[in-house]
Amino acid sequence: MLKSLKSLKFYTKYYLTNHVIAHIPIHGLRLFWYRRCMKIRIGARSQIWLGCRFFGDAIAQIEIGSDTVLGYGVTLNAAAPIRIEDHVLIAAGSMVHTADHDCQDPNFSVRTAPVTIQSQAYIASNALILKGVTLGEGAVVAAGSVVFQDVKPLAIVAGNPARAVGSRVKGNPPQPILEAPLFC
Ligand SMILES: CC(C)(COP(=O)(O)OP(=O)(O)OC[C@H]1O[C@@H](n2cnc3c(N)ncnc32)[C@H](O)[C@@H]1OP(=O)(O)O)[C@@H](O)C(=O)NCCC(=O)NCCS
Numbered sequence: 728m729l730k731s732l733k734s735l736k737f738y739t740k741y742y743l744t745n746h747v748i749a750h751i752p753i754h755g756l757r758l759f760w761y762r763r764c765m766k767i768r769i770g771a772r773s774q775i776w777l778g779c780r781f782f783g784d785a786i787a788q789i790e791i792g793s794d795t796v797l798g799y800g801v802t803l804n805a806a807a808p809i810r811i812e813d814h815v816l817i818a819a820g821s822m823v824h825t826a827d828h829d830c831q832d833p834n835f836s837v838r839t840a841p842v843t844i845q846s847q848a849y850i851a852s853n854a855l856i857l858k859g860v861t862l863g864e865g866a867v868v869a870a871g872s873v874v875f876q877d878v879k880p881l882a883i884v885a886g887n888p889a890r891a892v893g894s895r896v897k898g899n900p901p902q903p904i905l906e907a908p909l910f911c
Pocket of ligand 1: 819869885892
């Protein structure tokens, strides 16, 4: 009985977070919910735009630094901790996954590993970052890319699987935060 009440509470919170709160066009209210009810650590001036979704048992181990933006409809699947540092931009529709299933295992077991996105990284639209990956400081992931291996600092990677296509200039000032649109 107690167990089912606990899971009702858990899934109600999920439902509210991803299907109700995520679509309320009041940024401060969403941030309040994410911080206070979901226990996500979110630094100063960071923005989480409309339609972002949070899943997984480790939601409370999601850490978002300061001056970071999660664009429209970004998904963080936190079966393991996700650390996103400062001045990061994750563009619309991108997903971070910390789990998959072992497809060779008859039990289809779940495998998890944390993801770290270091400061100044830029993940363009609809990219997929898979479990265990660390994106180095200032790394860039091109639109629609699938990243399953670590990316070196300042590297620009693209494609599926993502491969290095260039590198960023060293020593640029911190990536400026986007100006939030009215209903972000
Ligand atoms: C990451 C990005 C900014 C890189 O731009 P860039 O440094 O000017 O890179 P280039 O356009 O010179 O491309 C470099 C190489 O990567 C390849 N490439 C670029 N983007 C790619 C992508 N999304 N998928 C696969 N390959 C890609 C190019 O074909 C080129 O390959 P080549 O050298 O063999 O010709 C750009 O590719 C991108 O993804 N833009 C983001 C778009 C977006 O999401 N906008 C909205 C959110 S802000």
